[in-house]
Amino acid sequence: MKSQFPRQRVASESGSPVSLDPDELPDGLVIADETGCVVVFNAAAARVTGLSAESVLGRPLDEALPLEDLEGRRWWQLTDPYGGLDIRTRQPERNLLLPGPGGREVLVSVRYVREGRGPVQRVVVALRGTEARRRTERSHAELIATVAHELRSPLTSVKGFTATLLQKWERFTEDQKKLMLETVDADANRVTRLIAELLDISRIDSGRLEVRRQPVRLDAAVRRHVDGLVAAGVPEERFAVRVGEPLPLLWADADKIDQVLGNLLENAVRHGEGTVTIEVDPAKSEEATGRVREGTAVTVSDQGPGIPEESIPRVFTRFWRGSKRGGTGLGLYIVKGIVEAHGGTIRVDRGPEGGASFRFILPPGIPEVLA
Numbered sequence: 170m171k172s173q174f175p176r177q178r179v180a181s182e183s184g185s186p187v188s189l190d191p192d193e194l195p196d197g198l199v200i201a202d203e204t205g206c207v208v209v210f211n212a213a214a215a216r217v218t219g220l221s222a223e224s225v226l227g228r229p230l231d232e233a234l235p236l237e238d239l240e241g242r243r244w245w246q247l248t249d250p251y252g253g254l255d256i257r258t259r260q261p262e263r264n265l266l267l268p269g270p271g272g273r274e275v276l277v278s279v280r281y282v283r284e285g286r287g288p289v290q291r292v293v294v295a296l297r298g299t300e301a302r303r304r305t306e307r308s309h310a311e312l313i314a315t316v317a318h319e320l321r322s323p324l325t326s327v328k329g330f331t332a333t334l335l336q337k338w339e340r341f342t343e344d345q346k347k348l349m350l351e352t353v354d355a356d357a358n359r360v361t362r363l364i365a366e367l368l369d370i371s372r373i374d375s376g377r378l379e380v381r382r383q384p385v386r387l388d389a390a391v392r393r394h395v396d397g398l399v400a401a402g403v404p405e406e407r408f409a410v411r412v413g414e415p416l417p418l419l420w421a422d423a424d425k426i427d428q429v430l431g432n433l434l435e436n437a438v439r440h441g442e443g444t445v446t447i448e449v450d451p452a453k454s455e456e457a458t459g460r461v462r463e464g465t466a467v468t469v470s471d472q473g474p475g476i477p478e479e480s481i482p483r484v485f486t487r488f489w490r491g492s493k494r495g496g497t498g499l500g501l502y503i504v505k506g507i508v509e510a511h512g513g514t515i516r517v518d519r520g521p522e523g524g525a526s527f528r529f530i531l532p533p534g535i536p537e538v539l540a
């Protein structure tokens with residue numbers, strides 16, 4: 170017996186009706202009528218629970234789907250779907266067990282359909298398998314493993330040098346001691362930087378990245394970064410800065426834009442080759458609302474090997490790194506997070522001279538009261 174739910178005519182976006190068959194739904198759907206009997210049990214529900222529609226349809230919900238919570242209590246008795254408060258309309262998603270030889274875990278959410286405060290007319294149950302959640306948990310576990318690994322190597326080096334210095338202080342010359350301390354210092358910086366990056370990532374992932382806007386001169390910021398790199402020993406001839414006029418007014422978070430420029434320029438110097446060209450131009454920027462405004466674009470291109478075509482979709486993901494030249498592979502993930510928090514966009518292409526060409530566009534970001 171197939172589910173008894175009729176095909177539904179629903180309006181599609183284009184206005185023409187499409188029919189919806191519950192068996193086409195990706196999630197399990199179980200509906201019990203006002204008497205508590207199961208009237209719909211779609212194909213995904215059968216897949217998630219391992220029960221056949223025949224064994225479920227027409228039977229009371231609590232018998233047909235004997236869910237238990239993780240403490241082993243009978244879920245339907247606990248929640249009393251047809252009783253309970255008359256203002257109750259839903260039960261948020263819970264992780265429950267279906268007893269049986271397989272002992273399946275399912276994610277269950279429930280809607281109680283009622284008119285006003287009247288009796289429950291239908292209980293609609295959505296069922297999902299737990300694979301998706303397992304996958305997220307696995308990716309968290311992988312993230313923790315990667316972070317632990319990234320933190321361990323500099324700390325191992327710090328520990329090694331400090332232990333050696335403490336044990337054999339007298340046996341080293343001043344120069345040797347200085348060299349070791351410099352390495353310890355650099356490794357400590359690496360750990361500090363990694364932790365700062367991880368904090369940024371957690372803010373980006375949880376949508377808590379705050380953008381404190383103020384007027385920003387992007388051309389001046391670019392020149393400041395170039396001067397900084399030159400002062401740090403990168404030859405001045407490696408940079409070419411071009412500024413298109415007139416640049417529109419830009420309101421942005423100056424510190425965060427510095428992070429973006431810092432990473433893109435450092436990447437171009439470290440992972441790229443030849444001349445690094447930085448262009449700052451006025452550019453059309455499309456906002457989420459679809460409104461197009463005059464924004465500012467920055468393009469950083471170099472003459473190095475560029476990003477291989479097949480890796481382009483992965484450059485902005487965390488911990489991806491193409492070359493072995495240092496770095497943790499977090500930079501571009503943070504860059505993208507910051508640009509997007511400003512309502513902007515970023516992309517990478519093959520530059521005119523073969524290298525990588527990163528281009529981000531920021532909307533003007535002028536606060537409503539001033540716009």
Ligand SMILES: Nc1ncnc2c1ncn2[C@@H]1O[C@H](COP(=O)(O)OP(=O)(O)OP(=O)(O)O)[C@@H](O)[C@H]1O
Pocket residue numbers: 432436437438440441471473474475476484489490491492495496497498499500501502524525
């Ligand atoms: N201009 C570039 N030319 C070639 N490859 C690049 C360029 N910029 C980035 N990449 C590649 O993209 C990878 C990811 O860059 P990302 O900035 O995210 O990390 P990273 O520079 O390795 O480390 P981090 O920035 O966290 O110190 C780099 O490891 C590098 O392989």
Ligand SMILES: [Mg+2]
Pocket residue numbers: 432435436496500501
């Ligand atoms: Mg980087």
